[in-house]
Amino acid sequence: MNEGTSAITIVTFLVYIGGVFLLAIFSHKLLSKSSFMGEYFLGSRGLGSWALAFTFAATSSSGGSFTGFPALIYSYGWILAFWIASYMVVPVCTMGVLGKRLNQVARKSGAITIPDVLRDRFNSTFLGLFATCTIIFFTVANLVAQFKAGALIVEETFNLSQFFSDYSYLWGLVIFAVVVVFYTAYGGFRAVVWTDVMQGIVMGAGVIILVPVILYQAGGLTEVNRKIRNHPPHLVTSISGKQNDLAFVLKKAEDTQEELPVGVEYVVADSPNTELSVKLDQTVPVDDSSPELIVRVNLATDQDGNVETKAEDIKNLIEQDSLFDRIFEKIVYAFDNDGSGNVAAMSVNHFIHGKDFLFGPGRRKDASPFHPLGMGLSFFFMWAISGMGQPGTMVRLMAFEESRTLKRAVFTVTFYYALIYLPLVFIFIAARTLLPYIPQEDADKSMVLVATRVVSQLGWQYKILAAIFVAAPFAAIMSTVDSFLLMISSSLVRDVYQRTINPNVTEKVVKWASYATTGIVGALVTIAATHPPDFLQYIIVFTGGGFAATFLAVTFLGIFWPKMTSSGAIASMVGGFCTIFFLFVGEMIVWYISSFTGLNTEWTPTRMDLLGLHPIFWGLVISFGMGIVVSLFSQPLPDDLVRKYFSKAVAE
Amino acid sequence: MPDTSSTYDDPLFLHSRREAFFVLGLWLFCMVWSVTYCYRNGYLSYAEPKPSLTEEMPGIVKGIRSLPTVGQIIGPQMEGRERSLDDFHSPLGLGIPDWVFYGIAMPWLVCIGVSVWWCLFFFQEDDLGKSEQPS
Numbered sequence: 001m002n003e004g005t006s007a008i009t010i011v012t013f014l015v016y017i018g019g020v021f022l023l024a025i026f027s028h029k030l031l032s033k034s035s036f037m038g039e040y041f042l043g044s045r046g047l048g049s050w051a052l053a054f055t056f057a058a059t060s061s062s063g064g065s066f067t068g069f070p071a072l073i074y075s076y077g078w079i080l081a082f083w084i085a086s087y088m089v090v091p092v093c094t095m096g097v098l099g100k101r102l103n104q105v106a107r108k109s110g111a112i113t114i115p116d117v118l119r120d121r122f123n124s125t126f127l128g129l130f131a132t133c134t135i136i137f138f139t140v141a142n143l144v145a146q147f148k149a150g151a152l153i154v155e156e157t158f159n160l161s162q163f164f165s166d167y168s169y170l171w172g173l174v175i176f177a178v179v180v181v182f183y184t185a186y187g188g189f190r191a192v193v194w195t196d197v198m199q200g201i202v203m204g205a206g207v208i209i210l211v212p213v214i215l216y217q218a219g220g221l222t223e224v225n226r227k228i229r230n231h232p233p234h235l236v237t238s239i240s241g242k243q244n245d246l247a248f249v250l251k252k253a254e255d256t257q258e259e260l261p262v263g264v265e266y267v268v269a270d271s272p273n274t275e276l277s278v279k280l281d282q283t284v285p286v287d288d289s290s291p292e293l294i295v296r297v298n299l300a301t302d303q304d305g306n307v308e309t310k311a312e313d314i315k316n317l318i319e320q321d322s323l324f325d326r327i328f329e330k331i332v333y334a335f336d337n338d339g340s341g342n343v344a345a346m347s348v349n350h351f352i353h354g355k356d357f358l359f360g361p362g363r364r365k366d367a368s369p370f371h372p373l374g375m376g377l378s379f380f381f382m383w384a385i386s387g388m389g390q391p392g393t394m395v396r397l398m399a400f401e402e403s404r405t406l407k408r409a410v411f412t413v414t415f416y417y418a419l420i421y422l423p424l425v426f427i428f429i430a431a432r433t434l435l436p437y438i439p440q441e442d443a444d445k446s447m448v449l450v451a452t453r454v455v456s457q458l459g460w461q462y463k464i465l466a467a468i469f470v471a472a473p474f475a476a477i478m479s480t481v482d483s484f485l486l487m488i489s490s491s492l493v494r495d496v497y498q499r500t501i502n503p504n505v506t507e508k509v510v511k512w513a514s515y516a517t518t519g520i521v522g523a524l525v526t527i528a529a530t531h532p533p534d535f536l537q538y539i540i541v542f543t544g545g546g547f548a549a550t551f552l553a554v555t556f557l558g559i560f561w562p563k564m565t566s567s568g569a570i571a572s573m574v575g576g577f578c579t580i581f582f583l584f585v586g587e588m589i590v591w592y593i594s595s596f597t598g599l600n601t602e603w604t605p606t607r608m609d610l611l612g613l614h615p616i617f618w619g620l621v622i623s624f625g626m627g628i629v630v631s632l633f634s635q636p637l638p639d640d641l642v643r644k645y646f647s648k649a650v651a652e
Numbered sequence: 653m654p655d656t657s658s659t660y661d662d663p664l665f666l667h668s669r670r671e672a673f674f675v676l677g678l679w680l681f682c683m684v685w686s687v688t689y690c691y692r693n694g695y696l697s698y699a700e701p702k703p704s705l706t707e708e709m710p711g712i713v714k715g716i717r718s719l720p721t722v723g724q725i726i727g728p729q730m731e732g733r734e735r736s737l738d739d740f741h742s743p744l745g746l747g748i749p750d751w752v753f754y755g756i757a758m759p760w761l762v763c764i765g766v767s768v769w770w771c772l773f774f775f776q777e778d779d780l781g782k783s784e785q786p787s
Binding site for chain 2: 601
């Protein structure tokens with residue numbers, strides 16, 4: 001990012017953070033005008049259509065929508081349209097199925113949190129506490145990952161490494177934590193919702209503006225597909241060229257000691273019996289992500305079309321090129337551990353062909369399919385069905401003012417998601433030809449790189465657009481973090497302290513306990529995020545699946561099925577939780593047991609996708625199944641309790 | 653046990669249950685359509701992963717990883733045409749591959765229409781009732 005853009009980005013960021021603080025201050029003033037707990041944790045059930053729509057959309061879209069999703073499109077192509085396809089029904093499913101009824105049930109019981117609803121509907125303290133513990137367990141794990149992502153964005157945006165060298169991540173983390181914990185603790189639910197609205201608009205506007213600009217620059221989708229198709233079987237490796245079997249050690253610029261950016265393409269010819277050839281092209285880079293040199297390696301094939309090239313042959317050919325001495329210090333074998341030079345022949349499986357970008361299932365670097373049939377089915381459960389079961393989104397369905405509000409919000413989010421998700425696919429398919437050299441390890445930054453590239457060819461005033469794109473993932477992370485922070489503090493203050501330990505607590509104590517809990521949880525998560533574990537993305541997927549498998553069946557059956565019993569509810573929650581836990585960490589447990597008992601552990605534990613279906617599918621099947629079966633064979637709830645929630649006479 | 657179903661007559665409960673089942677029906681239809689169409693028309697032939705097995709693995713892990721996948725079980729019945737770059741085309745010149753256009757973009761447009769209809773004509777604007785004070 002150049003200096004001009006950086007300055008504009010920093011100013012945009014500061015304006016944005018200032019706006020967030022202002023919203024928190026306005027929101028705090030409203031806290032004194034109604035019941036503290038109802039206002040602080042649920043906005044006094046007064047959300048309007050726009051607020052509900054945008055808080056729902058922003059909370060559902062975590063940082064992944066603007067980092068991980070674009071990176072996947074860039075890496076695997078059109079199959080990501082299928083990966084995200086169930087978003088066509090996500091708004092009407094996640095809001096329309098539970099929304100109105102859950103809101104009514106929460107009003108009847110005076111519930112403020114999801115554990116509140118379950119405790120009252122089934123008259124079970126155990127259920128309420130189990131729900132609370134589950135929320136805390138999954139949410140804390142998720143927050144550590146989100147805090148780390150937020151800290152990295154702050155660190156990069158403000159270029160903190162320039163000022164704090166070794167402690168730049170720590171400073172990024174502290175700045176992120178102070179901002180998000182302050183406005184969440186001080187402003188409560190309403191501040192979170194208002195900032196979500198602002199963040200939702202930032203995210204939506206960013207995508208909507210970027211689509212026509214990038215498609216124009218790329219020459220349209222037809223041209224993009226033509227380029228991918230006509231330049232087919234190749235794999236573009238990273239700028240640093242450290243993938244596959246060769247590592248290119250570049251000559252350092254004499255004064256700056258910076259590496260010269262080089263893009264490396266390995267091209268597999270369609271025809272058999274081709275000769276190995278190498279071509280070095282110098283280019284004029286248009287931005288930071290463009291290489292100054294492209295090395296095109298046309299790989300040799302045998303009579304069956306299989307690649308038959310040794311890394312050593314490529315190395316020798318490049319060394320013979322006249323540009324070699326000017327560009328390269330040396331070339332080494334990347335995986336040549338013993339220094340012998342005996343590197344295996346390059347495998348054709350390493351190469352992603354043009355057709356793999358245009359058709360499914362997408363190909364990973366190890367040649368395995370990215371999105372096979374089982375995953376295609378599972379992802380319709382993952383987004384549309386499991387999205388209903390997230391406590392962070394369910395609590396928003398308890399907060400709207402009237403039925404009409406929900407109707408308008410579903411209407412709004414339907415169009416919002418249609419304008420965001422398919423266009424994101426178009427943008428990053430086009431980016432594949434506009435910016436073909438984004439390294440695999442930097443794919444998460446593709447949103448920022450694409451935005452920077454687009455505006456670099458426009459006037460300075462458009463650079464504010466790039467700043468908005470840098471802010472979009474930050475906004476998405478903040479909108480997830482703030483609702484999670486509030487969910488933990490409401491669980492602790494409301495479900496554990498007020499409803500279990502001290503029901504007669506005064507409002508003043510509740511008020512300070514709420515502020516303090518939000519602050520303390522934020523501080524603890526910040527400390528945990530100073531040394532986050534490596535498998536954070538795994539934890540995020542695990543927590544999303546865990547929430548759905550634990551909470552969806554019990555909530556759905558609890559509000560739509562009068563015969564659901566408290567035993568059935570407990571069986572459903574415990575069954576769903578255990579299924580997800582077992583499928584995600586089952587192999588890991590076996591691996592640990594093996595290591596303690598002296599057995600061989602030379603294998604990598606992984607998630608168990610039984611029959612090729614994602615654990616979320618099995619979690620939902622088990623939780624719904626156990627909820628229904630155990631309810632049919634257990635003691636029914638008292639009739640007056642059931643009638644309170646299902647009968648007109650009591651309803652009126 | 654006496655039949656109590658007739659006493660479960662809260663209008664909001666009945667309306668929202670009807671609305672929920674309609675939405676779940678829409679979800680099911682979209683899933684069946686998109687998965688079938690995209691798999692039959694947009695997938696290359698090597699669509700299923702091979703289990704990652706090593707000699708050192710405990711038997712239970714090997715056993716679970718060796719189970720067949722849904723794709724291996726029902727995939728052969730669902731297989732459509734073999735795709736190649738030669739038959740790649742994009743309807744209406746929009747640049748969207750045919751399998752994405754008919755398997756995802758078209759149903760997405762239909763879903764927008766159905767969702768709007770659901771909001772405007774199917775959804776009942778029921779009274780949510782008064783909110784009890786938090787206990």
